[in-house]
Amino acid sequence: MLGHFGVGKTSLVRRYVDAAFDEDYLVTLGVQVKKKDVTVDDQNVSLIIWDVEGNRSVSQTRQSYLVGSSAFVYVIDLSRPETFEFLNDNLEFITSNYPDVPIQVFGNKVDLIDDDNLDEYLEKNKLTSALVTSAKNGQNVALGFENLAIQLL
Ligand code: GDP
């Protein structure tokens, strides 16, 4: 799980693994590792999810947290443009250092964006490849993690 501070990385993992949500913000220090067993495409998969502390730039993230990852989730907060201002630079850093590792962008906190203008908003901000999610109401959270699991299989 990568992305700026406060975008919802910990909350997405909590929603997916524990089916819960907290309004409180507790900053993640270092890395928190959680496991979720799922069945996708009739196969049992153990997802080991590394919730890495937030950073403005992936290049500042301790590379030992990234080495060996099977997939990356890059989380942005749709309600805070500064969290996706340099999205392409961050994605390029990941793909150049970890080629062949799938990445999915989660456009989180979609519950804070006005439904009527969502498509226009995503297009204007070049975010159409992001999967919109909400750790608060659960929208697309399991789908996002499990699509990655399917790609890995
Ligand atoms: P992290 O720093 O990326 O791990 O972010 P957190 O998961 O700690 O979340 C930061 C803050 O955003 C917390 O106050 C959460 O309650 C809130 N938050 C996280 N996800 C969502 C969401 O999908 N919708 C809304 N409205 N708030 C969220």
Ligand code: MG
């Ligand atoms: Mg966190």
